[in-house]
Amino acid sequence: MPTDLRRPHPKPDAFEFDLPPSKATSGIIRLTVDIPSSHITQSQHISRPPPRWKTPEFIFYAFVFCAVVPIMIWIPISLSSPSHPSYPIYIRRLSPGWLFGRRVDNSDAQYRGFRNNIPALSGLIVAFFAFKTIYTQVAKFRASAVRFTDNLHHIPFSLAFSMLMLIILHGTSVLKIFAILSINYLIAKLGRGSKVAPVLTWVFNGAVLFLNETQDGYRFSSLHHSLERLDKLGGLDPRWHIRFNITMLRLVSFNMDYYWAYKGQSALDTGDALNLKQRTTIAHPLELYSYRNYVTYVTYAPLFIAGPIMTFNDFMWQLCRPVSVSTREKLGYLFRFVTCFLAMEFILHFMYMVAIKDTKAWYGATAAELCMIGFWNLIIVWLKLLIPWRFFRLWALLDGIDPPENMVRCMANNYSTMGFWRSWHRSYNLWIVRYIYIPLGGTRNVIPTTILVFSFVALWHDLSFRLLAWGWLVSLFILPELCARFFLPRSKYGDRPWYRHVCAVGAVFNILMMMAANLVGFVIGTEGISYLLTRLVSGWEGVRFLLFACGCLFVGAQIMFEYREEEMRQGIYRRC
Numbered sequence: 001m002p003t004d005l006r007r008p009h010p011k012p013d014a015f016e017f018d019l020p021p022s023k024a025t026s027g028i029i030r031l032t033v034d035i036p037s038s039h040i041t042q043s044q045h046i047s048r049p050p051p052r053w054k055t056p057e058f059i060f061y062a063f064v065f066c067a068v069v070p071i072m073i074w075i076p077i078s079l080s081s082p083s084h085p086s087y088p089i090y091i092r093r094l095s096p097g098w099l100f101g102r103r104v105d106n107s108d109a110q111y112r113g114f115r116n117n118i119p120a121l122s123g124l125i126v127a128f129f130a131f132k133t134i135y136t137q138v139a140k141f142r143a144s145a146v147r148f149t150d151n152l153h154h155i156p157f158s159l160a161f162s163m164l165m166l167i168i169l170h171g172t173s174v175l176k177i178f179a180i181l182s183i184n185y186l187i188a189k190l191g192r193g194s195k196v197a198p199v200l201t202w203v204f205n206g207a208v209l210f211l212n213e214t215q216d217g218y219r220f221s222s223l224h225h226s227l228e229r230l231d232k233l234g235g236l237d238p239r240w241h242i243r244f245n246i247t248m249l250r251l252v253s254f255n256m257d258y259y260w261a262y263k264g265q266s267a268l269d270t271g272d273a274l275n276l277k278q279r280t281t282i283a284h285p286l287e288l289y290s291y292r293n294y295v296t297y298v299t300y301a302p303l304f305i306a307g308p309i310m311t312f313n314d315f316m317w318q319l320c321r322p323v324s325v326s327t328r329e330k331l332g333y334l335f336r337f338v339t340c341f342l343a344m345e346f347i348l349h350f351m352y353m354v355a356i357k358d359t360k361a362w363y364g365a366t367a368a369e370l371c372m373i374g375f376w377n378l379i380i381v382w383l384k385l386l387i388p389w390r391f392f393r394l395w396a397l398l399d400g401i402d403p404p405e406n407m408v409r410c411m412a413n414n415y416s417t418m419g420f421w422r423s424w425h426r427s428y429n430l431w432i433v434r435y436i437y438i439p440l441g442g443t444r445n446v447i448p449t450t451i452l453v454f455s456f457v458a459l460w461h462d463l464s465f466r467l468l469a470w471g472w473l474v475s476l477f478i479l480p481e482l483c484a485r486f487f488l489p490r491s492k493y494g495d496r497p498w499y500r501h502v503c504a505v506g507a508v509f510n511i512l513m514m515m516a517a518n519l520v521g522f523v524i525g526t527e528g529i530s531y532l533l534t535r536l537v538s539g540w541e542g543v544r545f546l547l548f549a550c551g552c553l554f555v556g557a558q559i560m561f562e563y564r565e566e567e568m569r570q571g572i573y574r575r576c
Contacts, residue, residue, distance in 0.1 A: 052565075068555075079353075079356065170240040171238065172230045309428055344384070353373055370532050379412070381411075409423040432456075446482065447482075484506050
């Protein structure tokens with residue numbers, strides 16, 4: 001998949017330095033120094049190896065790729081055929097489709113909630129821009145003598161529309177949401193620069209997540225039986241607490257950004273256009289950390305339901321200094337969204353992997369079939385997250401707000417565990433780095449910090465042992481890569497002929513471990529992964545397929561290495 005449409009890349013004639021965090025900053029600051037081309041000697045240019053695409057080695061890799069990928073597509077399609085013996089087991093989970101007379105596997109509750117509501121969400125977007133157009137024209141008419149240089153005048157409209165949307169969605173539960181928002185705001189304002197403020201912020205928001213889960217969103221009737229009628233006015237989506245996890249991230253962001261602003265811990269504002277890292281770390285004047293701006297940020301309609309996640313500092317900077325997104329870029333992003341949506345539709349119409357997984361219709365399948373069921377379920381997980389995120393990010397882009405792109409690489413285009421998590425739910429990763437990883441010590445305490453981070457990530461997703469096991473597995477699986485980078489650094493061995501192949505072997509193990517961890521956490525759980533591993537190692541058929549799969553992954557890793565080299569040759573830099 002293409003990268004983020006507005007992600008900044010370094011200029012060819014520029015050097016970049018990563019500065020460690022200091023008391024004056026809350027994270028790593030990248031300093032870019034532009035140097036005129038005439039002042040750069042030949043030795044200063046970073047040399048890249050010539051392309052390998054036309055070498056005999058990569059021609060062979062291309063042959064393997066073209067032979068194996070169709071098989072990977074054919075296996076799940078054959079498993080989804082009405083003539084397959086397991087078809088009667090899961091047919092009840094299929095729905096009438098719209099492509100070529102096929103049924104559709106719309107059984108995933110999370111994606112079904114988005115897919116079925118696309119018309120309503122599209123209508124909401126139309127209403128948003130229709131009302132905004134009216135509001136903007138009125139605002140310009142009333143302030144005809146004033147030329148707007150920022151978008152702060154959009155705040156009243158954004159706040160009013162968000163309030164209306166929340167009332168329609170959650171009904172009387174809006175009172176509960178605002179009670180939580182107000183208490184969190186009081187913690188920030190009363191705590192100010194005290195070290196107690198971050199502690200209370202984390203304790204309060206952690207308690208809210210726990211109580212939301214255990215109390216099922218609370219009931220008015222638990223306060224007094226006469227309030228029971230309020231429970232019946234829950235709006236279109238009474239289960240407001242299910243999506244509150246994302247809102248909680250915004251609450252922490254505001255409190256911590258205000259805490260650092262009050263402490264004076266911000267980078268120097270040069271007055272020029274700011275990039276994402278600068279918009280995140282540079283604080284605002286304290287008066288901008290007001291209740292109105294806070295509520296506008298937390299309830300911002302395009303990003304409220306599913307994200308992507310923006311920090312408070314970034315959101316306010318984009319209102320103070322609007323970013324420029326051209327019409328061509330917006331149309332290009334719309335095309336990418338439609339392409340991904342149609343790809344998902346084809347998969348759901350021809351590969352009933354979710355239904356097979358949920359009904360455990362995999363029993364009796366071969367090792368190859370089991371692995372393809374797992375692989376395509378992971379692809380569906382990737383797409384079912386990518387599509388809603390791009391839908392809401394497109395809404396924000398059309399509104400003039402540029403949130404981070406959440407998915408910057410295809411799930412199948414990753415060989416590094418750390419790179420995978422940088423490019424998967426990227427906005428969440430950036431949030432984790434700013435508010436948890438760096439404050440806990442970052443690279444100075446990599447192992448304990450990583451364990452704590454992934455434990456938080458697991459519990460944030462769901463208070464279950466399965467997700468906690470996933471978090472611990474991910475933490476464990478990062479260690480081999482850290483050790484490999486320490487003992488075989490690219491700076492020392494990168495020019496050796498054998499280095500690329502050793503890295504590819506390591507990438508194979510990385511990919512297998514990442515797939516295993518995500519199958520446990522998001523697809524088949526510990527029971528399913530145990531059955532899969534048993535089939536892979538209990539007989540010659542499974543071992544033979546495992547060896548074949550490792551060979552294919554080795555080829556895939558080599559192609560991914562060269563793909564990244566090609567990006568560097570074209571001046572594209574991605575930390576993933």
